[in-house]
Amino acid sequence: MEPMEADDHADPTAVARQATWSRPEGRRRRVLVVTAVLLAAAYGWWAVGLAPFSGAATVVVVGAGAGAVGIGVSARRTGRGAGAHAARFEQRHDGGDDEGRRVGGSEESPVGAGTAPTPAPGTAGARRWAGWVAAVALWQLAAYLQHPRDDHPTLSSLANSLLDSHSARAAAFVLWVLAAVELARR
Amino acid sequence: MTRGVTLLGYVVLVALAVVIEVAARRRGTATFGDVLGSALRWRPFRLVLVAAWLWLGWHLFVRVDWQ
Numbered sequence: 001m002e003p004m005e006a007d008d009h010a011d012p013t014a015v016a017r018q019a020t021w022s023r024p025e026g027r028r029r030r031v032l033v034v035t036a037v038l039l040a041a042a043y044g045w046w047a048v049g050l051a052p053f054s055g056a057a058t059v060v061v062v063g064a065g066a067g068a069v070g071i072g073v074s075a076r077r078t079g080r081g082a083g084a085h086a087a088r089f090e091q092r093h094d095g096g097d098d099e100g101r102r103v104g105g106s107e108e109s110p111v112g113a114g115t116a117p118t119p120a121p122g123t124a125g126a127r128r129w130a131g132w133v134a135a136v137a138l139w140q141l142a143a144y145l146q147h148p149r150d151d152h153p154t155l156s157s158l159a160n161s162l163l164d165s166h167s168a169r170a171a172a173f174v175l176w177v178l179a180a181v182e183l184a185r186r
Numbered sequence: 187m188t189r190g191v192t193l194l195g196y197v198v199l200v201a202l203a204v205v206i207e208v209a210a211r212r213r214g215t216a217t218f219g220d221v222l223g224s225a226l227r228w229r230p231f232r233l234v235l236v237a238a239w240l241w242l243g244w245h246l247f248v249r250v251d252w253q
Binding site: 047048049052053054057058061062064065066069124125126128129130132135136139143150151152153155156158159160163164169172173176179180183184186 | 195215222235249
């Protein structure tokens with residue numbers, strides 16, 4: 001079977017997105033994205049400055065996260081999430097028959113409308129990553145169960161050390177919000 | 187387990203993730219994004235992960251008196 005070429009079986013979503021980015025509509029989208037990031041940065045600067053352990057801080061932070069999730073879900077339902085992700089996976093696995101073999105799904109499955117199913121990854125690849133996650137969890141647990149914390153730092157304590165300034169904490173907040181959008185968009 | 191050993195463990199885990207990801211991209215096998223995307227198709231996992239992410243934000247940005 002011939003490998004699937006992006007030009008021959010042009011994915012409408014990916015091609016349209018690439019063309020749109022350089023057009024006036026694309027420039028407007030860039031402005032909107034930059035504005036959104038700047039607003040998120042300002043919001044983050046304010047949010048991380050609130051009193052710790054306070055109800056206001058909880059509402060502001062969790063509310064922002066929930067809002068980001070809502071944005072991501074909305075984007076996924078309008079086809080900007082699942083379609084793009086499936087397209088990237090489709091182009092990378094264009095007929096290869098190795099441990100990355102797709103399980104279920106179809107090589108001809110349409111993409112772009114947000115309804116295309118993402119092909120399941122190969123079992124070996126999924127096992128590797130599951131093993132890695134388990135190793136991280138075990139190492140973190142081992143550190144958490146031991147004391148003092150300085151000698152056995154957890155990921156939380158390390159993060160707190162890194163985020164020891166207002167600007168670092170605000171930047172991390174923005175990244176957390178953007179990651180929440182991406183997570184919900186998949 | 188001393189602080190150095192603990193930190194070394196984290197460094198090894200990060201390096202391992204990089205190696206697995208690079209190898210996956212070269213071989214065309216499942217990257218972390220692919221596995222995550224596939225797992226997120228299962229609604230219960232998606233709900234748990236989103237809840238965990240919100241908890242992480244609360245844990246990092248509300249529960250710490252960094253000032």
